[in-house]
Amino acid sequence: MKSSDIAPSVIAPSGRPKMLTAMGRGLLRRCPNCGRGHLYKGSGLKRFIRIIDHCAVCHEQLGHIRADDIPAYFTVFIAGHFMLSGLLSVANRQYPEWAQLTVAIPLAVLLIYVLLPSIKGAVAARLWALGMATGVLESEKALAPD
Numbered sequence: 226m227k228s229s230d231i232a233p234s235v236i237a238p239s240g241r242p243k244m245l246t247a248m249g250r251g252l253l254r255r256c257p258n259c260g261r262g263h264l265y266k267g268s269g270l271k272r273f274i275r276i277i278d279h280c281a282v283c284h285e286q287l288g289h290i291r292a293d294d295i296p297a298y299f300t301v302f303i304a305g306h307f308m309l310s311g312l313l314s315v316a317n318r319q320y321p322e323w324a325q326l327t328v329a330i331p332l333a334v335l336l337i338y339v340l341l342p343s344i345k346g347a348v349a350a351r352l353w354a355l356g357m358a359t360g361v362l363e364s365e366k367a368l369a370p371d
């Protein structure tokens with residue numbers, strides 16, 4: 226896919242999609258460049274957040290993006306607030322602890338399973354849009370001594 230195939234309102238002067246457009250695509254688990262290719266390899270628990278090497282549609286290199294711990298931090302932050310508000314709302318009721326945990330633990334796992342890939346996609350797309358896919362600005366690489 227050429228950048229001319231993408232709507233002009235979502236393309237920055239650099240030829241890449243604008244930051245929020247790229248992050249929105251990442252949030253939807255799509256390629257930040259074209260928005261059509263899938264961001265993750267395969268499916269299932271083991272590979273649900275492994276970024277593909279390159280987009281199958283536009284061939285943009287994506288496998289080198291390293292989001293590290295930030296997606297997990299944001300996921301725990303958001304899921305923790307959901308869980309805390311839920312647990313506090315039932316704290317004064319006389320539900321047995323085993324019943325609360327029977328609901329809370331699967332809900333926490335489900336929240337993380339749903340939130341983590343989307344948050345990682347948005348973070349990876351932001352890093353891609355900033356040119357910081359490996360944690361170093363692309364412009365800094367040219368300045369760094371060997």
Ligand SMILES: [Zn+2]
Pocket residue numbers: 256257258259260261262280281282283284285
């Ligand atoms: Zn793509």
